[in-house]
Amino acid sequence: MSAAISSGPTTGRAPAILMSLFFAVIVLGPVAWALATSFKTEVEAVAVPPTLWPNKATLENYFKVFRDQSFARDFFNSVIYAVGAVVLALLVGIPAGYAAARFTFKGKRALMLVILATSMVPGVALLVPTYYLLDTVGLLNSGIVVTIILSARIIPQTVWFIANFVEAVPVEIEESAFMDGANRFEIIWNLILPLIRPGIAAVATIGIVTTWNDYITVAVFAPDVAKRTLQVALVNQVFDAVGISWSYMMAFVVIASMPVILMFGLVQKWFISGLTAGAVKG
Amino acid sequence: MANVELQAVKKAYGNAPVIHGVTVDIDDGEFVTLVGPSGCGKSTLLRMIAGLEDISGGQIRIGGRTVNGVPPKERDIAMVFQNYALYPHMTVAENMGFSLKLKKASRDERDAGVKRAAEILSLTKLLDRYPRELSGGQRQRVAMGRAIVRDPQVFLFDEPLSNLDAKLRVQMRTEIKELHQRLKTTTVYVTHDQVEAMTMADKIVVMHDGLVEQIGAPLDLYNHPANMFVAGFIGSPAMNFLKGRCENGRFVLEDGSALPLPASLQHLSSSAVYGVRPEHLVRSDDGLALTVAVVEPTGAETQVIARHGSQSIVCIFRDSELPQPGETIRVRPDVARVHVFDESEGTRLS
Structure with a gap:
């Protein structure tokens, strides 16, 4: 009897556990490989047969990355573009999402569909026309323009997410605040923003990941070395270097991934509850 | 405090009218309930008084000032x-003090206002809690506290007890009434529960399909309903209605049985509807014969659902002798409390 009770759930869970392990290996394998390689010497990194773990771990690659004078500048650019794009997307997306959730106006449904449709256009399809446009008006290599373009990529999803989260807030809470003497701005500031904080964390995280990992936008519209991001610098190393130092590059990759991982760790609680709330709302 | 005047107030959503011109005067300090079935427009009317809904026609005045x-x-x-x-x-404290914060009141003013309201509603010990940590009744009190803090001219309540269980509803009903007696603030209270309306109000406004059917004191509506709708809506269980004809000073049912008419109505000679409340039927050997279908004793009284032909008749008896299902009983109405209604218009014939 007790055997049946204990073996039942375990047997049922075994395939699920195996599947989870399989996908974890696929997802985490390259990450672990990069991490391990970043602690290897250059010689060991290209040794045949390859070693799984470094024979003698070294931090030299990390020191080299930090000693690289362009790293700080590239890192700073990445932060500015990503944070700027997300802040701009929230500045536009929160009022727009609120309006979509709370106001009734002619053509609202069509407008929301158009906003959604814009995010379905592949960014690559817009590269050439946008490049010619910016080149014509002399706005290539502008950090502000790159930030705006990156922001434009994430605004549609931001508007939709925020609209869903605002809809989940009972309208009576706002009406109650109206009765208490609040105006629309005070309602958004004092009630809506705190109540949709998980939603904001979710869209901000997705936005940061999207913009931080962007390569093509910065590479095409800001080709100047002084304007490049970590992602562009990384790719440049692959093509420009006389000999690629894999261990150095993996250290670079690990450092470049850290801000996004750290941010996810910080807002994980809000992020998950935000995604759940959005899903429940449908 | 202030009086509230509604003059021919109308509301339409697009081409669909929902309130057809309501006129009600609410005196300073009065407790008025808007009562009616779902969809009658009572909540819409309240929201129009609040300013949460636009007014399509007419005027709303609060304290003599037009607020359209x-x-x-x-x-x-x-x-x-x-x-x-x-x-x-x-x-709880932040909820109650939010309106004062918006008014840019000082910290001391806010604290004093919240403390006063919390004392009135016995919320002092809960001030640091969040709404999720409160029971339904406590939440309701916080909502009232938020209203009291503002010391407004008029309180509006939109079915505030609907989400509470039956016992708590009765308790909160008493608390709201006590609160009104203490503060004497003009109050407009929406409910679909006629018992709530009867027990709390100085004046009841009965609404149906966007129209006012009758306005009056609770007992006035109970004793002198203007029409069949009010007669059927006010009072629980609802009034019994029997179809027939007034002739020769009596009310003759379709099967030929006769019921007595009040002296003032004995001159009538037309088709009509006979209305008698369950509590105004008494057992009598010379009364109308009914077949008992269901007996529902509640202790203080017994509700009996009986049949007369195809007609269902509800009676309330206060004696201890319980009839049995299938048994034939005879009842007669208290003739002084009988109502007769015009068959086509539904208005009470007096």
């Missing part, structure tokens, strides 16, 4: 919502 088009915050009124509408991320 005046935003809610400038009407000096407070509203308690059905689902309480508390701010979930704020403590």
Whole structure:
């Protein structure tokens, strides 16, 4: 009897556990490989047969990355573009999402569909026309323009997410605040923003990941070395270097991934509850 | 405090009218309930008084000032919502003090206002809690506290007890009535529960399909309903209605049985509807024969659902002798409390 009770759930869970392990290996394998390689010497990194773990771990690659004078500048650019794009997307997306959730106006449904449709256009399809446009008006290599373009990529999803989260807030809470003497701005500031904080964390995280990992936008519209991001610098190393130092590059990759991982760790609680709330709302 | 006047107030959504011209005068300090079935327009009317809905026609005056088009915050009124509408991320104290914060009141003023309201509603020990940590009754009290803090001219309540269980509803009903007796603030209270309306109000406004059917004191509506709708809506269980004819000073049912008519109506000679409340039927050997279908004893009284032909008749008896299902009983109405209604119009014939 007790055997049946204990073996039942375990047997049922075994395939699920195996599947989870399989996908974890696929997802985490390259990450672990990069991490391990970043602690290897250059010689060991290209040794045949390859070693799984470094024979003698070294931090030299990390020191080299930090000693690289362009790293700080590239890192700073990445932060500015990503944070700027997300802040701009929230500045536009929160009022727009609120309006979509709370106001009734002619053509609202069509407008929301158009906003959604814009995010379905592949960014690559817009590269050439946008490049010619910016080149014509002399706005290539502008950090502000790159930030705006990156922001434009994430605004549609931001508007939709925020609209869903605002809809989940009972309208009576706002009406109650109206009765208490609040105006629309005070309602958004004092009630809506705190109540949709998980939603904001979710869209901000997705936005940061999207913009931080962007390569093509910065590479095409800001080709100047002084304007490049970590992602562009990384790719440049692959093509420009006389000999690629894999261990150095993996250290670079690990450092470049850290801000996004750290941010996810910080807002994980809000992020998950935000995604759940959005899903429940449908 | 202020009086509230509604003059031919109308509301339409597009081409669909929902309130057809309501005129009601609410005196300073009066407790008025708007009562009616779902969809009758009572909540819409309340929201129009609050300023949460536009007015399609007519005038609303609060304290003599016309407030059509005046935003809610400038009407000096407070509203308690059905689902309480508390701010979930704020403590009880912050919820109650939010309106004062918006008014840029000093910290001391805010604290004093919140303390006063909390004492009135016995919320002092709960001030640091969040709404999620409160029971339904406590949440309801916080919602009222939020209204009291503002010291408004008019309180509006939109079915505030609907989400509470039966016992708590009765308790909160008493608390709201006591609160009104203490503060004497003009109050407009929406409910679909006629018992709530009867027990709490100085004046009841009965609404049906966007129209006012009757306005009056609770017992006035109970004793002198203007029409069959009010007669059937006010009172629980509902009034029994029997179809027939007034002739020769009596009311003759379709099967030929006769019921007595009040002296003032014995001159009538037409088709009509005979109305008698369950509590105004008494057992009598020379009464109308009924076959008992269901017996529902509640202790203090017994509700009996009986049949006369195809007609279902509800009786309430206070004696201890319980009839049995299938048994034939005879009842006669208290003739002084009988109502007769015009068959086509539904209006009471007096």
